[in-house]
Amino acid sequence: MKQITFIGTGYVGLVSGAGVSDFGHQVVCADIAKDKIAQLQKGEIPIYEPGLGDLVKRNVQAGRLSFTTNVDKAIQEADVVFIAVGTPQGDDGDADLTAIFKVAEMIGKNLNHYKVICTKSTVPIGTGKKIIDIIQKDKGEDKAFDYVSNPEFLREGSAVKDFLWPDRVVLGTNSEKALKIMQDVYRPLFINETPMIQTSIQTAEMIKYASNAFLALKISYINEIANLCDEVDADIHEVAKAMGSDGRISPKFLHPGPGFGGSCFPKDTKALANLARKKGIQLRTVEGAIEANQAQKERMVEKIKGFFSGNISGKTIAILGLAFKSETDDIRDSSAIDMIQALLDGGAKVKAYDPIANNNMSKLFPSVVYCKNWEEAVKDTDGTVILTEWREFRGIDLEQMKALMNMPVILDTRNILPIKDLNRLGFQYENVGRKGNVKNDS
Numbered sequence: 001m002k003q004i005t006f007i008g009t010g011y012v013g014l015v016s017g018a019g020v021s022d023f024g025h026q027v028v029c030a031d032i033a034k035d036k037i038a039q040l041q042k043g044e045i046p047i048y049e050p051g052l053g054d055l056v057k058r059n060v061q062a063g064r065l066s067f068t069t070n071v072d073k074a075i076q077e078a079d080v081v082f083i084a085v086g087t088p089q090g091d092d093g094d095a096d097l098t099a100i101f102k103v104a105e106m107i108g109k110n111l112n113h114y115k116v117i118c119t120k121s122t123v124p125i126g127t128g129k130k131i132i133d134i135i136q137k138d139k140g141e142d143k144a145f146d147y148v149s150n151p152e153f154l155r156e157g158s159a160v161k162d163f164l165w166p167d168r169v170v171l172g173t174n175s176e177k178a179l180k181i182m183q184d185v186y187r188p189l190f191i192n193e194t195p196m197i198q199t200s201i202q203t204a205e206m207i208k209y210a211s212n213a214f215l216a217l218k219i220s221y222i223n224e225i226a227n228l229c230d231e232v233d234a235d236i237h238e239v240a241k242a243m244g245s246d247g248r249i250s251p252k253f254l255h256p257g258p259g260f261g262g263s264c265f266p267k268d269t270k271a272l273a274n275l276a277r278k279k280g281i282q283l284r285t286v287e288g289a290i291e292a293n294q295a296q297k298e299r300m301v302e303k304i305k306g307f308f309s310g311n312i313s314g315k316t317i318a319i320l321g322l323a324f325k326s327e328t329d330d331i332r333d334s335s336a337i338d339m340i341q342a343l344l345d346g347g348a349k350v351k352a353y354d355p356i357a358n359n360n361m362s363k364l365f366p367s368v369v370y371c372k373n374w375e376e377a378v379k380d381t382d383g384t385v386i387l388t389e390w391r392e393f394r395g396i397d398l399e400q401m402k403a404l405m406n407m408p409v410i411l412d413t414r415n416i417l418p419i420k421d422l423n424r425l426g427f428q429y430e431n432v433g434r435k436g437n438v439k440n441d442s
């Protein structure tokens with residue numbers, strides 16, 4: 001059993017911290033956000049993540065998991081310190097590493113015995129070396145540490161499952177001692193024969209960016225193919241299904257939509273493309289994916305405007321789904337943000353409903369009317385836009401919806417509504433790549 005500290009108790013730090021305590025270690029999750037820690041100490045979970053409440057409760061009750069704002073003490077007591085603070089996009093598109101370097105300084109100052117310092121945050125290639133330099137500068141003469149890059153691949157919405165049953169664990173280090181300690185941290189996974197990929201620090205950092213950029217690319221690709229399907233009377237669902245049945249392609253990340261969002265793909269693609277340019281390499285594919293994504297968000301706005309000949313002034317539009325994807329309350333870079341902004345700019349009134357994310361979005365757009373269910377949101381509106389693929393929207397009673405709305409106008413950016421029913425009920429509708437000759441309505 002190891003004494004482990006996670007610095008940063010957000011989507012990654014909290015899930016990983018709780019997960020590592022579930023592996024049998026003694027874990028302290030530390031954060032400077034006092035409200036968050038106070039909530040956790042009271043047994044409340046500050047984010048929405050399926051299964052996380054049970055995981056936290058189980059390990060708190062077993063005495064293996066606790067929460068603190070005393071980051072210094074948490075570092076001093078640990079054998080392994082995980083860095084899981086945010087690395088948001090800076091103004092120039094690069095990753096903002098302020099929090100990372102601040103934490104590195106704190107680690108240097110509190111290094112009282114040998115520790116493994118392990119970065120879980122997504123950091124640009126070369127950051128590990130800078131973190132080591134900062135800790136070296138601040139640590140006392142005789143204090144030792146080793147460094148590991150251990151990027152995290154969990155997905156919000158299925159983060160608990162992804163952490164406890166990962167496809168692989170990447171450990172980038174040049175220290176055999178640290179590697180052994182990390183293998184011990186991940187012992188249950190090691191026993192389960194989860195692939196443990198050992199690399200250099202830079203390679204581990206690169207693996208994370210290369211993976212995220214590839215997935216973003218796949219989404220932008222299928223979105224562009226869907227846009228072309230619109231124009232040539234082809235059905236993107238059938239195209240994606242047939243493409244995905246090719247083992248070289250795989251069916252995952254072939255769902256067209258309103259453009260990718262969330263706390264990772266937008267910022268990570270930009271940071272990677274920026275880093276590459278600084279190194280004299282242009283990542284044309286990644287830059288293309290970023291550009292296509294912005295265009296996709298704009299295309300969705302044009303689609304809804306198209307129902308009103310471009311003039312939405314005075315119209316009331318309902319937005320169903322605010323989170324960047326289902327099963328999360330995270331709205332960071334959600335396409336709902338671009339959509340709401342464009343509707344408000346065009347003079348429309350916006351009503352919105354999300355099962356979990358109303359509260360988060362209300363901080364960004366207080367003038368939007370937030371509703372407690374989809375029925376209330378679509379009532380007396382001139383159009384509805386579905387932006388998140390929440391399960392409850394799949395089963396919407398379209399007859400009831402039509403009766404509630406002023407005009408039966410729908411933009412289904414997730415392609416979740418049955419086209420035959422939309423046709424039967426006389427809706428005017430748009431989707432992403434299923435305009436034409438749809439044979440299989442699934």
Ligand SMILES: NC(=O)c1ccc[n+]([C@@H]2O[C@H](COP(=O)([O-])OP(=O)(O)OC[C@H]3O[C@@H](n4cnc5c(N)ncnc54)[C@H](O)[C@@H]3O)[C@@H](O)[C@H]2O)c1
Nearest residue numbers: 008009010011012031032033085086087099121122152156
């Ligand atoms: N969210 C995801 O799905 C996901 C997946 C894989 C990797 N990542 C990466 O993991 C990192 C964390 O992402 P997140 O979504 O958990 O971020 P987050 O914003 O949810 O959490 C970051 C936390 O760090 C805390 N923090 C900031 N400075 C601190 C300091 N000096 N000391 C202690 N705590 C501090 C913040 O208060 C916040 O609670 C990022 O680099 C992100 O790119 C995120």
